[in-house]
Amino acid sequence: MLVLALDTATPAVTAGVVELTGADVALRSARVERDARKHAELLMPGVQGACADAGVTLRDLDAVVVGAGPGPFTGLRVGMVTAAALGDGLGLPVYGVCSLDAIAVCAAAEPLAGPLLVVTDARRREVYWAAYDATGRRTEGPHVSSPAVAAERGAGLGAVASAGDLAGSVGLPVLPQQSPSPAGLVAVAAEVLRSGAEPGPLEPLYLRRPDAAPPGERKRVTA
Template sequence: MLVLALDTATARITAGVVELPDEGAPRTLAARDAQGARAHAELLAPAVQDALAEAGRTRGDLDAVVAGLGPGPFTGLRVGLVTAAAIGDGLGLPTHGVPTHDALAAGVPGRLLVVTDARRREVYWSRYADGVRTHGPEVSAPADLAARLGPDGDLGPVDRVVGDAAEQVGAPPDAPGPRPDGLVAVAATALRAGTAPGPLVPLYLRRPDAVPPGAPKTVTRA
């Protein structure tokens, strides 16, 4: 099975062509990563085309699409999901959404904390034990999250911190974005079983910055 994997939940734009065998782990045939916190719309489509070209495949060769659901900032996350839905609808392909943090945690043993940038001086985070999510996703101030870690915190100690906001909680930089094979690994059971995908519901975790304008003010004449 040939799968197109996309994620725009972080400042890192990911697109990859992944082979999912009947058994065993998915294998990335080609991937493109681009960096641009506010350029997702401009960078994603070329990344998809470049990944397909490197893999020597076309959109007609694809069997499914997998997209990261976030959590992530509103505009960037929406670009990836709209693109995935458009490709899936246009080609008649099943399009599965998976939590971006789950993809970052795929295949990572031990106690893991995934932390991604939420802007507004906050981070999105999830905690995992051997790849299974035990807490989150939630949004917090970095200092508040750091206080919950360690022997005295309710989240306990962790062995590794990954994500583009790892440094905001005092950890070294590690795995700034999900890999295409990690995204597909989270959806592998559903893909192999031919399970009908649910709707692509983004994990925003909070309201967007942009809001509809209010009603015009009434002008009172004397």
């Protein structure tokens, strides 16, 4: 099974082709560009480049996996809308996965001595974070909070390391995984992909209410 994996939940614009077999998740190609302001400009060229590098076309794909966040609204929706459009246009199932889970899967590929925190930039001096056991299984979150709150909660859970693009903000030893990889995204979805189950609704994990709000009722002006 050939799977296209996309993620725009972090400053990294990620696209890759992954081959999923009965036992393995094998990366065929990956294109990653880091620019938090150019998700829309960089993603489709990345998709096309990843397919070319893997020696396949979009018509050769069997499924799409996309990181559903948490992430800032503008960047995150680029990946999710692109994945939905590709799925619709090519007749492919599209599976959304937690982007933090994909980072954790790769971080836990090497044995860990204890729990892990995955921490990414939520802007406004806050972070998105989730906690995982030593095997990369999520045990808490995802949440959005200040780095101090994430650090305090991580200490309470006995976390021994952190990963993600703001891993250094919580005072733990930092692992190299900063953003979701194509192989990590597919690994998170591997069980459901192998089962052939229909994907659930494609819902983004914003964790915040939108800044914009419908206008309220006009105030009455009296003379």
